[in-house]
Amino acid sequence: MIRLENVHQVYPTRSGDRVVLNDISFDLDRGEKVGILGRNGAGKSTLIRLVSGAERPTAGKVTRNMSVSWPLAFGGAFQNSLTGLDNVRFISRIYNQRTEHNIDFVYDFTELGSYLREPVRNYSSGMRARLAFAISMIIEFDCYLIDEITAVGDAKFYEKCEEELFGKRKDRAMLIISHDLEYVRLHCQRFAVLHEGDLVFYPNFDEAHEAHLRNLHIGEG
Template identity: 55%
Template sequence: MIELIDVCKKYEVRDGKRLVLDNVNCQIKRGEHIGILGKNGAGKSTLIRLISGSELPTAGQIKRGMSVSWPLAFSGGFQGSLTGLDNLRFVCRVYSASYEKALPFVEEFTGLGNYLREPVKRYSSGMRAKLAFAISMAIDFDCFLIDEVIAVGDSEFQRKCHIELFEKRSDRAMIMVSHDPRMIREHCTRSYVIESGILRYFSDVETAYEYYERPLGN
């Protein structure tokens, strides 16, 4: 289980500090698929980064009782001077995964060919995203963090992503942020709405959308 206990996150801004998340509490159990709704700037991606461990909360505690992916298709952790394969080797070492086992999958799935042996700084943003997604699938995580990942690549690559993530790994926990209502309605069983730093829980997706889409002031 993943548990957030009284988590707060503040950022320094020009006129002081901005409170993005205010005493957030939630639990994600194994196999659950959770949707996160919120307007632009509400803190959805911040929450995903905190759960992944790529950022630390200002206050509160995050307990991780299962392995958690980085945000899928996030390539900000790559070392640009290293090749795609060297980055794969480094990530496998960090997560105690087998490079030899991951290599054939990443080569086939990305379709990057000889570019895997080129420095990542020469990749396009789409190539980097493909590599990041493939490495995420090559490592056996208990929980996947999804931040608009299905927008990666062309329609054929998106289909491959869908099969790998939502069909072959449907038994894994997932935390999904998306502006596409169809994605969350199709893949999530319950939702949270972030609003003014508060994370509101809804036991079903449709009730969450009714609240999220209500007229302002109601």
Template identity: 55%
Template sequence: MIRLVAINKYYDTRRGKNHVLKDVNLTLEKGQKIGILGRNGAGKTTLIRILGGVERPTTGYVERDMTISWPLAFSGAFQQSLTGYDNLKFICRIYGKDPEEALPAVEDFAELGRYMREPLKNYSAGMRARLGFAISLVVDFDCFLIDEVVAVGDQRFQDRCREELIVKRADRSMFFVSHNPGFIRENCDIAAVLVDGRLVPFDDVDEAYHYYQAHYSE
């Protein structure tokens, strides 16, 4: 189970505090897939970074009793001066995986070719995202945090992402954050909508979709 308890997140700006998340509470059970809907700038990425431990909430806390991935489109934890292979070795050691056993699967999925032995500072954003996605698959978490990563790359690569996550790991918990209601309706059991920093949960995905449509069509 993963629980968000009274999460608030502020950022200091020149115009004062920007209250991005306001008293967010949510529980995700093992195997559940939840979609977080919200338009661009609603706080979806901030929420998923807090879930993954990339950022800390200003107040509140997160309870976890499952292994949880980093946000799959996020590569900020990588060392930019190291090669893709060296970053793989570092992460594998943290999670107790054999990097030599993991390497063929990462090379096959990320399709980086010779760039696997090049520093990450030479990678494009898409290449870094593919590497992070591939490494997350070999670590194989109980819960995956997915921030629009299925939109990375061409259609063939997007199809491979969906196959690996949604088909082969159907028993895992997942947080999807998206501004695409159709994707959430297709892949999630439950959903919630971020509106003005507050998370409105729904047990029925269609209800969440209609709420999202009604709110953002105004």
């Protein structure tokens, strides 16, 4: 289980402190798929970073009793001077994985071909995302954090991602944020809306969707 207790996140700005998350508490159990809706800048990615451990909350507590992935399709942890293959080797050693097996998987999955032998700094954002997703799949986590993964790649690559995540790993917990509302509806069992620092859970997708739309109209007004 992952538990957030009274999590508060504040960032200092020139115009004063900005509260991104305001006293948020919820549990994510093994096998659960939770979808978070919210406007741009609502703090969804901040929430993902806190759950992953990449960032610490200003106040409150995040407890992880299962292994948690980094945000899928996030390439910020790459060593840019290393090649794609060297990054695979590096991650494989850290997690005590079979290196050659992982290289074969990443080669087939990403379809990056000879680019895997090029430094990651030469990659486009799409290539980095493909590599990051493939590397995420060579490590087995109890919980996967999905931050706009639908923006990655073409339709064929999207189908491969779907099979890896929701076919082969359908028993894992997932925290999903996406602007693709249909993606969230299809893959999640619990739904929440993040707005002005507050996270509110709803009994079904339709009610969460309606609340999300109201928040969008408020912002436009």
